Amino acid sequence: MNELFILLKKGSKSALLAAIINTIISIIKGFAYMLTGNVAMFAETMHSLGDAANQFFVFIGSALSKKAPTARFPNGFGRLVNLVLLGAVLVVGIMAYETIIEGYHHILHPTESEGLLINVGVLAVAIILEAFVLFKAMKETLHDVGLEAKGMGIVPKSFANVNKAKPATKLVFLEDLVATLGGLLALAAVLISQFTPFHQAEGIASIIIGLLMFYVVGKIFLDNAAGVLGEADEVMQNKIGSAVLEDPDVRDVQEIAVLKEGDELHVEIKIEVDPQITLAEADDIKDRIEEKILKEKGVTDVIVEFDEDDKVSAWENREQNKER
Template sequence: MKEFFVLLKEGNKPSLLAAIVNTVIAVLKGIAFFFTGNVAMFAEMMHSIGDAANQFFVFIGSALSKKAPTTRFPNGFGRVVNLVCLGAVLIVGILSYETIVEGWHHIQHPTKSGGLLITLGVLAIAVILETFVLYKAGKEVLHEAGVAEAKGLAPLTQGFVHLNRAKPATKLVFMEDLVATGGGILAFLAVLIAHFTGFLQAEGIASIMIGLMMFYVVGRVFLENARGAIGETDEQMLNHIAHLVVDHQDVKDIKKLSVVKEGEYLHVELVAEVDSSISFARADDIRDHLVDLILNQQGVQDVIISFDEDDGITHWKHVSNRPDSLPPV
């Protein structure tokens, strides 16, 4: 149990912050729905409950993924965060379905809800809090992508550009809170339209749209974490590491290079061709240098390097034009 609490300290902080904030928001929306019966508020309440549960699971999963390899599990626990995310999206999927069903019922049988000021007040507070979490998640995305500290609106605008370089947990938080912020604004507008125009179905339509946005997150997160659980090649980092290796004066060619992403970490395996005349001591120095160089790249957890003699044939043709520099850890 002590080890578990130690691991929790290493958990994804944006996930924990988002989980706490969404729990508070869910309680506020639940109280507002109880007093007003507003269906758009119901949709938002379900959305916040789903996000809070999801993000708590992701926080715990990201912490457990930091557990050191054991004799029984020598490859470590990096993929745990992917498995937890896959389980967590099932909760959001169920809540998404219930949100859409409730919205459809309201469209068929529209009813006027009360407590306009309570509804608008809670939704406004929720949007402000969700935007705060989204901003924090955006900053974490840029940090994990190695972008210099961003100021102003950069975490919100540049977060989209670098989202693919973020860790699975951070990416999920950013996407969920982006949809949550948009859903809150949509619900706010629907309540105003229903109240001032008498078009009561607007709240039901908003509920369905919020449910569909939640389903989009479910689909996106499921596909990305399914790839992570299987283990996929990180093409950008593979290209980057290939350039670092071929730039070494003693490396003649790359016979094999794989950069596999598991959870938040990268596993690198390299077979490099060198001149057959070099000594074992020199080969060992080359290996040590390459290991240090590659381990210093962002997200790389372990490196396996072996050598083969240069046969004069170019094997590695995968390297494209030099990419933008990726930052070290």
């Protein structure tokens, strides 16, 4: 039990915060829907409820993925967060389907909802809270990729680098981006339905919100399916390979693989050196290379292999093939 609490402390803080806030929002929206019967509010209730459940699972998965390797699982539990996320998106997918169906029925049989002030007030509070969580996820995104920004400069930088963030951070970012947009859309639909005869606006908004939820489902599913299979980090491969070549005793980088395991990176590299060096010199080179690579963010273990210098630059040929 003590180990579980220690692991939970290492879970994604942004996911936990988002889960708590979205739980509160879903309860408030649910009461508003029961009082007013507003279909757009129903869509937002389902959206927030799905996000809360999803983000709670993400928090648990990100925590358990930090568990140390065991004799049975020597490669660790890094990919567990990807597996949890694959399961979590099913929850959002089901709720997205229900949201679209409810919106479709409302378009066929539009009714005028009541409680304008309740709907507007609840949606306004929800938008503010979801925007707050989104901004926290933006800051977490920059922290994941090792960048800094202040004020509104955080927004464009986070959008540019969200695909490089940890899986849990990326999910919170995307879900709360869609949640904020969905809240604005629902608010617009409520006002249109209230002040015009076009009561179908709430149903249309519900369908659009459901489709946005499906977009998140698809995006997260594809990203984490790749993580479960074992995805290479090409950006980090290039960075580490170039850094290793700066060592005066490294003649060439013959092979390099940087494999993502959840939030962790595992590096295997084969370098070419002078075949005349002694075993002691080779050991010193290995220690230097390992120390240098382990300083890179997210790298947890390194395997260094040696080969004799064949006078052919495998690294230059690799870079030239990529440019083609």
